Amino acid sequence: MLQHLSVLKDALIHEFYQLYDRYYEDEIYGCALVFNEYMLLDHLSIATQRSLFAEHEDYAQFLSQDDKWNVSKWRFRSSSSDSRLQQFNHLLNEYLQQRHVFGTPLQQQNLDTLNNLDILLSAFKQAKEALVDSYGLDVDQILFFISLPTQPNIETNSAQALNGSSQLLQEFLQVKQHRQIAHDPARLKKLSQADKDMLVDIAQLVKIDPFDYLQIANQAYILTLDSTFADINPYIQKLVYTIAAMEDATFAMSREEILERIDQFYSHLIRQR
Numbered sequence: 001m002l003q004h005l006s007v008l009k010d011a012l013i014h015e016f017y018q019l020y021d022r023y024y025e026d027e028i029y030g031c032a033l034v035f036n037e038y039m040l041l042d043h044l045s046i047a048t049q050r051s052l053f054a055e056h057e058d059y060a061q062f063l064s065q066d067d068k069w070n071v072s073k074w075r076f077r078s079s080s081s082d083s084r085l086q087q088f089n090h091l092l093n094e095y096l097q098q099r100h101v102f103g104t105p106l107q108q109q110n111l112d113t114l115n116n117l118d119i120l121l122s123a124f125k126q127a128k129e130a131l132v133d134s135y136g137l138d139v140d141q142i143l144f145f146i147s148l149p150t151q152p153n154i155e156t157n158s159a160q161a162l163n164g165s166s167q168l169l170q171e172f173l174q175v176k177q178h179r180q181i182a183h184d185p186a187r188l189k190k191l192s193q194a195d196k197d198m199l200v201d202i203a204q205l206v207k208i209d210p211f212d213y214l215q216i217a218n219q220a221y222i223l224t225l226d227s228t229f230a231d232i233n234p235y236i237q238k239l240v241y242t243i244a245a246m247e248d249a250t251f252a253m254s255r256e257e258i259l260e261r262i263d264q265f266y267s268h269l270i271r272q273r
Contacts, residue, residue: 011084012127
């Protein structure tokens with residue numbers, strides 16, 4: 001698949017430039033490379049700040065704040081009939097068929113384990129760099145990521161790989177984490193005593209005055225070193241890792257935000273009863 005990298009890169013540059021040229025005045029904030037459930041490229045999609053402003057008389061034409069990062073609701077996308085995208089899809093389909101071992105359906109295979117994600121990210125990064133270096137486009141205020149409906153974790157993993165630290169990235173990661181918790185009740189039906197103890201530890205950390213995000217980040221990192229941390233609820237682990245990664249005051253979570261995250265675990269359990 002590595003030999004097809006340039007085909008995808010050229011397709012991304014072409015499609016993004018077409019969308020950028022048409023909508024850049026509307027303040028593009030997101031760009032997603034969207035695959036279907038069969039891991040074939042579906043389209044390149046963008047979202048704009050202007051599309052978020054829901055005027056009462058044209059409500060159906062605008063994107064609600066709740067759907068700001070819901071790619072399936074984004075209206076501006078590339079043409080599925082574009083020859084460049086179709087060319088890459090043809091090559092990708094051949095590659096996946098070769099990897100289709102022992103009759104396992106393609107949609108059940110994992111993009112990470114097939115080692116395709118790194119290749120796709122490489123093409124996306126190269127396309128992004130070319131858009132800046134060769135075309136002079138300003139993409140600093142745009143969050144880039146890959147979307148695959150059967151593997152939602154691809155969105156957060158790719159966003160972190162494709163973008164530098166920013167308030168937009170932090171917002172995206174927080175929204176996605178909230179959504180994962182809300183849509184995966186099986187993992188939250190029961191909290192172990194260790195899970196509850198971890199939540200209590202975090203709450204105690206952030207309630208200490210004065211609120212020092214660097215000290216809290218350091219203490220959260222120490223929590224991850226405990227031998228029992230691997231057994232903690234995965235979403236609680238993500239919360240601890242997020243807190244431990246606070247290195248800049250601009251992107252650090254506030255005391256209220258952290259406590260709200262903790263409350264979500266308990267409120268979800270109450271709704272399940």
